[in-house]
Amino acid sequence: MSKKWYIVQTYSGQENSVTEDLKHRSISMGFKDIILDVISPDETYEETKKDGTKVTKTRKMFPGYVFVLMEVEKEVDERAWFMIRNTQKVTGFLGSSGNGTKPNPVPQSEMDVILMRMGVLEKPRFEIGLGDKVLIINGPWRDQIASVSAINEEKQIITVLVEMFGRLTPTELAFDEVKKVEA
Numbered sequence: 001m002s003k004k005w006y007i008v009q010t011y012s013g014q015e016n017s018v019t020e021d022l023k024h025r026s027i028s029m030g031f032k033d034i035i036l037d038v039i040s041p042d043e044t045y046e047e048t049k050k051d052g053t054k055v056t057k058t059r060k061m062f063p064g065y066v067f068v069l070m071e072v073e074k075e076v077d078e079r080a081w082f083m084i085r086n087t088q089k090v091t092g093f094l095g096s097s098g099n100g101t102k103p104n105p106v107p108q109s110e111m112d113v114i115l116m117r118m119g120v121l122e123k124p125r126f127e128i129g130l131g132d133k134v135l136i137i138n139g140p141w142r143d144q145i146a147s148v149s150a151i152n153e154e155k156q157i158i159t160v161l162v163e164m165f166g167r168l169t170p171t172e173l174a175f176d177e178v179k180k181v182e183a
Contacts, residue, residue: 002071002072002073003036003069003070003071003072004069004070004072004105004106004108005067005068005069005070005105005106005108005111006067006068006070006093006094006095006103006105006106007062007065007066007067007068007093007094007095007103007106008022008065008066008067008068008084008090008092008093008094009064009065009090009091009092009093009094010064010065010066010089010090010091011064011089011091012063012064013063014089015040015060015063015064015065015066016040017089018040018066018087018088018089018090019038019039019040019066021087021088021089022035022038022066022068022084022087023038025083025087026038026080026083029083031077031079031080031083033071034070034071034077034080035068035069035070035080035084036069036070036071037068037069038066038067038068038069039066039067039069039118040060040065040066040067041060041061041062041067041114041117041118042058042059042060042061042118043058043059043061043117043118044056044057044058045057045058045059061114061117061118065094067106067111067114068084072105081093081102081103127180128148128151128158128178128180129148129151130148130149130150130151131147131148132147132148132180132181133145133146133147133148133180133181134146134147134148134158134160134178134179134180134181135178135179135180135181136160136162136173136177136178137177137178137179138173138176138177139173139177141162141171141173144162144163145181146160146161146162146163146171146178147160147161147168148160149161149170150170156174156175157172157173157174157175158172158173158175158178159171159172159173160173160178
């Protein structure tokens with residue numbers, strides 16, 4: 001069995017009540033082994049008032065959507081899927097065209113980004129520094145050695161200097177496209 005995330009559409013402003021309803025219904029209807037988690041992602045931000053004071057506020061990252069982690073074999077369990085769709089204030093699954101079609105799961109890489117923004121997952125530590133030599137392991141520059149010239153931790157992108165036509169050319173790569181070369 002595998003765990004997959006699905007997106008449930010709700011009435012805007014009703015994300016928290018749908019989250020709680022789905023959690024309670026999954027337990028009371030015997031789906032706690034199938035519906036593993038239900039979240040409505042929030043993010044915090046600072047707002048500056050007219051008088052210059054800063055106030056910390058929260059807002060929904062995805063208004064009108066709730067994320068459901070489900071244990072699935074080949075596809076979503078028919079009874080659990082029906083229970084979620086028929087919960088009050090739920091309008092359906094994102095990625096399902098209706099007429100009984102099953103929803104498409106959210107790729108785990110996309111969910112990891114959302115969970116990192118929520119603070120549930122930690123960003124992977126990047127052990128490469130400026131000036132370090134790296135081996136490019138993906139893409140058109142594969143198997144070339146390059147020097148790190150910039151690191152963007154937020155976007156998880158580094159800029160490396162790749163030799164092309166006798167000149168060093170800056171190229172942006174994702175963290176997982178390089179590997180540190182031990183000196």
